Amino acid sequence: MLIASGRSVDAYLRRVVEVATADHAAALAAVTTRAATVRGLVVDFILDGKASAPSPEVLAVEADEKFLFEAGPWLIGFVREALLSASDRRRGGVHHTDPALAGEVAGLAIELLDRPHVEIVVVDPAVGGGVFLLAAAERLKAPPTEVVSRLHGCDIDPMAVAATRAALTIWSGGIEPPSANLQVVDYLGPTVKVPSADLVIGNPPFLSQLKGTTARATSERRNLANRWPGVGRYVDTAAAFMLAAVDGLVAGGVWALIQPDSVLGASDAGPVRARLAATAPVERIWIDDARRFDAAIDTVALIGREGSSGEVTVFGGVPASESGVVSLPSPKSWAPLLAPARGVPTVREIAVAGTLGDLAVTTAGFRDQFYGLRHAVKEDEHTAVKLITSGLIDPLVNRWGTTSCRYDKRAWLHPAVVLELVADDIRDWVTARLRPKVLVASQTPTVEAIADQDGVFVPCTPVVTVEPHDPDDVWRIAALLTCPVTSALLAQAASGTALSANALRVSASRLAELPIPADDGAWMAAAMAARAGDVVATGAAMQQAFGIDDPVLVRWWHSRLPNRGAE
Ligand SMILES: C[S@@+](CC[C@H](N)C(=O)[O-])C[C@H]1O[C@@H](n2cnc3c(N)ncnc32)[C@H](O)[C@@H]1O
Numbered sequence: 001m002l003i004a005s006g007r008s009v010d011a012y013l014r015r016v017v018e019v020a021t022a023d024h025a026a027a028l029a030a031v032t033t034r035a036a037t038v039r040g041l042v043v044d045f046i047l048d049g050k051a052s053a054p055s056p057e058v059l060a061v062e063a064d065e066k067f068l069f070e071a072g073p074w075l076i077g078f079v080r081e082a083l084l085s086a087s088d089r090r091r092g093g094v095h096h097t098d099p100a101l102a103g104e105v106a107g108l109a110i111e112l113l114d115r116p117h118v119e120i121v122v123v124d125p126a127v128g129g130g131v132f133l134l135a136a137a138e139r140l141k142a143p144p145t146e147v148v149s150r151l152h153g154c155d156i157d158p159m160a161v162a163a164t165r166a167a168l169t170i171w172s173g174g175i176e177p178p179s180a181n182l183q184v185v186d187y188l189g190p191t192v193k194v195p196s197a198d199l200v201i202g203n204p205p206f207l208s209q210l211k212g213t214t215a216r217a218t219s220e221r222r223n224l225a226n227r228w229p230g231v232g233r234y235v236d237t238a239a240a241f242m243l244a245a246v247d248g249l250v251a252g253g254v255w256a257l258i259q260p261d262s263v264l265g266a267s268d269a270g271p272v273r274a275r276l277a278a279t280a281p282v283e284r285i286w287i288d289d290a291r292r293f294d295a296a297i298d299t300v301a302l303i304g305r306e307g308s309s310g311e312v313t314v315f316g317g318v319p320a321s322e323s324g325v326v327s328l329p330s331p332k333s334w335a336p337l338l339a340p341a342r343g344v345p346t347v348r349e350i351a352v353a354g355t356l357g358d359l360a361v362t363t364a365g366f367r368d369q370f371y372g373l374r375h376a377v378k379e380d381e382h383t384a385v386k387l388i389t390s391g392l393i394d395p396l397v398n399r400w401g402t403t404s405c406r407y408d409k410r411a412w413l414h415p416a417v418v419l420e421l422v423a424d425d426i427r428d429w430v431t432a433r434l435r436p437k438v439l440v441a442s443q444t445p446t447v448e449a450i451a452d453q454d455g456v457f458v459p460c461t462p463v464v465t466v467e468p469h470d471p472d473d474v475w476r477i478a479a480l481l482t483c484p485v486t487s488a489l490l491a492q493a494a495s496g497t498a499l500s501a502n503a504l505r506v507s508a509s510r511l512a513e514l515p516i517p518a519d520d521g522a523w524m525a526a527a528m529a530a531r532a533g534d535v536v537a538t539g540a541a542m543q544q545a546f547g548i549d550d551p552v553l554v555r556w557w558h559s560r561l562p563n564r565g566a567e
Pocket of ligand 1: 092093094095096097124125126127128129130131132154155156157160185186187188202203204205206
């Protein structure tokens with residue numbers, strides 16, 4: 001099987017593009033002729049109903065027969081992509097899929113279909129060069145004539161449709177797909193007519209609506225809003241393809257589409273996730289760990305089916321291997337699906353008694369607070385009111401006065417806050433922070449928190465504060481934040497964000513949603529360990545408080561503590 005990113009393909013494509021005339025159809029016709037000839041076939045490249053004459057220059061490009069034989073059906077699509085200018089590719093969202101990856105996704109999807117292969121109807125909504133139809137065709141155990149008659153595809157580019165037709169004809173040994181099966185049409189538009197499918201599979205265009213060059217026209221926006229109320233104007237076009245795919249399935253059908261991983265977490269895509277969860281929820285996810293597309297975007301393949309169990313199996317790599325099973329999160333964010341692939345252990349069956357928001361108010365400062373303190377910070381070892389930055393917070397260790405920190409482009413050892421000099425508009429905010437609380441650093445590998453029992457520290461943005469209703473809860477909260485479960489839950493929630501690989505983004509709202517443990521006795525013991533500054537003992541007691549014994553989770557947490565201090 002051909003690996004499209006292999007050198008021979010790249011070299012061949014470069015050579016074809018070099019010699020191709022401005023007539024792209026002639027170049028594609030030449031590649032079709034060569035790929036067909038080595039298989040003993042005569043196949044025309046038919047664009048808009050007419051056969052194109054092959055370009056003699058391209059016919060002369062050297063390539064060995066074995067390569068042409070094996071790569072033939074896939075080559076035509078790749079030549080089509082290579083002939084497009086970079087800006088055309090960007091505008092049309094044209095980034096073809098590696099055949100090996102398409103094969104893995106097709107395999108993972110077809111496995112979920114519980115019906116005889118000979119009956120399976122496949123639709124690719126954005127065929128490009130037909131790589132997903134070829135991938136499905138290779139995996140369906142049925143005679144090529146039967147398979148080809150049930151493959152359907154759409155693309156807005158006539159050249160893509162012509163390339164797919166030629167590709168399938170070569171693959172099947174000369175059996176042309178019925179002409180109505182491959183259409184030049186906007187899959188999201190009102191004129192598309194495809195049969196209900198057992199499998200909708202493909203790689204739709206990723207067209208960010210935040211950029212002028214790829215934003216939808218007003219009429220397209222209106223169409224989508226009418227068809228799926230609640231799906232707003234900023235949703236990536238790729239996400240709308242998921243909804244159309246689900247609408248086009250027979251009962252029990254499967255959809256499998258490549259998506260930008262932002263679709264999992266973007267708030268604009270929330271209504272799309274909610275709709276999918278209610279119709280044909282995701283059952284498998286394949287996560288790209290190697291940027292296999294030449295677009296600078298992290299991608300996933302989402303595979304869903306009506307009546308799925310709510311469990312999602314996570315895969316990665318080519319060939320695909322399983323990296324875990326997680327419950328499908330709420331539509332608010334599916335970013336936690338990325339966690340197993342990023343090495344974050346799954347938190348299972350903890351005993352909880354509510355959320356941190358029941359016990360405390362969580363607060364984050366903003367830029368105003370950062371700049372409003374500017375003229376009020378002085379170096380003063382004996383001050384009563386102290387400034388604390390993220391850099392001074394380690395798990396249960398406050399480094400104020402022992403380690404220098406940076407604030408406002410300067411190094412400080414004893415940053416003090418002179419309340420009278422604080423800007424008027426934030427003075428109330430600052431004084432309200434002077435109470436017993438827990439301070440949490442941001443962008444750290446695990447949650448790093450310290451207790452401020454005397455209420456003397458002013459948090460410097462982005463430090464987040466947790467202020468208990470009952471001041472006696474300070475150490476319990478410090479313990480809750482110094483524990484494997486809490487760090488893993490936040491790492492899961494943050495998995496879709498850019499900085500997630502090694503840093504947790506701690507926000508006030510995420511902290512408020514954290515579960516608190518059911519076993520009060522063990523939690524108290526953890527609070528005592530926290531008060532004594534024993535990070536490892538705190539973590540161990542908190543595991544007990546949550547009623548779990550999970551060495552993998554504990555090891556993961558230990559390995560991320562600063563200086564591996566716990567080992
Ligand atoms: C990312 S490429 C994928 C091609 C192919 N499925 C693959 O994976 O190699 C996206 C394709 O979608 C086509 N396209 C863009 N907008 C479309 C639309 N509204 N309906 C159908 N096809 C579309 C582009 O012409 C392009 O061929």
